[in-house]
Amino acid sequence: MGNLVKHVFIAGGTGFLGYYAGLDFLKKMVKVSSIALPNELTEDNIIPKEFHLSFGNLFEMTEEELDSLFSNQEIDTLVYALGPDDRYTPTEDAYLFFYDRLVLKAKRILESAKRSKIKRAVVLNSYFSYFDRINHSSLSNKHPYIKARRMQEAVLEALGVSGKFDVMFIELPYIFGTMEGRKPLWGEAFLDRVETKNGIFFPSGGGTAAIDVRNVARAIVGAAFYGENHGKYAIGDECILFKDMLDVMLEAKGSKSKVKEVPPILAAIGAYFIGRKERKAGKKSGLNHFWLMLQIQNKHFFIEPKKYQEILHFKELGYIEDFDVVESIKKTIKICYQK
Numbered sequence: 001m002g003n004l005v006k007h008v009f010i011a012g013g014t015g016f017l018g019y020y021a022g023l024d025f026l027k028k029m030v031k032v033s034s035i036a037l038p039n040e041l042t043e044d045n046i047i048p049k050e051f052h053l054s055f056g057n058l059f060e061m062t063e064e065e066l067d068s069l070f071s072n073q074e075i076d077t078l079v080y081a082l083g084p085d086d087r088y089t090p091t092e093d094a095y096l097f098f099y100d101r102l103v104l105k106a107k108r109i110l111e112s113a114k115r116s117k118i119k120r121a122v123v124l125n126s127y128f129s130y131f132d133r134i135n136h137s138s139l140s141n142k143h144p145y146i147k148a149r150r151m152q153e154a155v156l157e158a159l160g161v162s163g164k165f166d167v168m169f170i171e172l173p174y175i176f177g178t179m180e181g182r183k184p185l186w187g188e189a190f191l192d193r194v195e196t197k198n199g200i201f202f203p204s205g206g207g208t209a210a211i212d213v214r215n216v217a218r219a220i221v222g223a224a225f226y227g228e229n230h231g232k233y234a235i236g237d238e239c240i241l242f243k244d245m246l247d248v249m250l251e252a253k254g255s256k257s258k259v260k261e262v263p264p265i266l267a268a269i270g271a272y273f274i275g276r277k278e279r280k281a282g283k284k285s286g287l288n289h290f291w292l293m294l295q296i297q298n299k300h301f302f303i304e305p306k307k308y309q310e311i312l313h314f315k316e317l318g319y320i321e322d323f324d325v326v327e328s329i330k331k332t333i334k335i336c337y338q339k
Helices: 016-027 063-071 094-115 127-134 144-157 187-194 213-226 242-253 264-280 289-295 307-311 325-336
Strands: 007-011 031-036 053-055 077-080 120-126 166-172 174-176 200-203 207-212 232-234 238-241 259-262
Touching: 007 016, 016 031, 016 213, 063 094, 077 094, 077 213, 094 120, 094 144, 120 127, 120 144, 120 213, 127 144, 127 166, 127 232, 144 166, 166 213, 174 213, 174 325, 187 242, 187 325, 200 242, 200 264, 207 213, 207 242, 207 325, 213 307, 232 307, 238 242, 238 325, 242 259, 242 325, 259 264, 264 289
Parallel strands: 007 031, 007 077, 031 053, 077 120, 120 166, 166 232, 174 207, 200 259
Antiparallel strands: 207 238
């Protein structure tokens, strides 16, 4: 039968993933509440009035303020869609930065949700946690961001009490899609960083699971209705080789650059010097550039396509239409470079 979901609070409801999840919850006749920073929204914002927005900063609220925010609204479900992803490069110690935002701040908010008798929390995590788990922590030992993501799951999972406060996780792969009024990060934070005047040099053989943002939203809704305590749901709609993905991106951008596959060790050496340059500029990446090429970019980080849709009861929720990931990549990149 699934869970009874009447009122969801989305922490991060004005962000990319939270926005789409909120729209899908509304379609299921679920009340949606969220919170925005005081100066976050402009006059032309697209957040619908049905989101029941309040204003404030969840990270700066006291425990009493958080408890009041949650308990006064009869909320049964919390979606936690906050926190930086691996594309963000802090200027402080990378692990401490990500640990603070992904673990400590999330823990305070979920602890308040638990005190406020919210029934379940759906936490957005990374598919790096899944691959680290099945590879015996080989990734978290090298990459501060992945270590923080594993800690996020461990710490928040410990708060879960089956049937009383179910805590579950959506482990996200590469996500493509657009949001009106906002430029996707894929240009500045990814393609611009790997494309050089001589083309793109990328380690051979690697690939990734990918998904359209609209199916991320559906997975969040599916977890709210059908997820279980301590459930970890690695999601993905299509498995695509990095070379093929980059070819699609370059074509969509209108670039004449070519992707040149090189042995992973050569890519790692090149990435090391890029990383050293960033470190000299005061930037601390959550992914170790050298090991990124030897552990991730040259491997198949594949999820069984659409398996999660069965686990999270897409058919029961009425989700029949599907989305073409390659077309989503093209549209996303075109928006990135739209003049």
